Amino acid sequence: MGSANLKKKLEETKQYIKKLKQQKQELLAESKKMLGNIHSLEEHIRDAERDIKTISDRIFIETGIPEAAIALRNKILCAMAKTSNGDITVRQYSTLLNDIDAMKETLGRECPHPCVLSYDGYEGSYIHDYDDDTSGYRLCVVCGFGEHEKTPGKDDYQTLNEEKGKRTVRRDLRDDYTARTDTYPSIWDMPLKTFIQMFKRSAGKMNADWKEKA
């Protein structure tokens, strides 16, 4: 091969490399764009999954609490209100208390504990030799059934575990009530409606949202 041909070959090869590098640049730009598309798709998927959780929660709260349990709970609240009526006799008062106890027992037996408040436990710290551990607590707002976790900080509840489609659990982070101080709200101070509204408001979330939106 003469030198003129070699020079031609050299020039052709240089051009060839330039073209390949250009193609590489184009592909890189395209893959960067594709990666951006994938990230945005992933974000949409996460949003939709959150929506599914929120909607399923709402459906559960609308349909998961048995009508009979709601009715019995309201009946108990009515009976409790009657006990503070000054006009009733001692005998009537004592009958009412017995009725209330019996109704609470029935409710506790039949309630599937669909809506539960949860108070975080703590497994304790190494420096305190785990003496500062605290058992978490869960409380059914329909019937008042409460349960401590078996191992502090492990969320291992025998009955009030978080069963998908069977139970909805919200962490109650109000300062007045904590597992640490062992104080929990009385579920009988509030109508079920108020609790249910809170559960609806906090659909799809972990924590109870007690604040009404203005």
Ligand SMILES: [Zn+2]
């Ligand atoms: Zn219950």
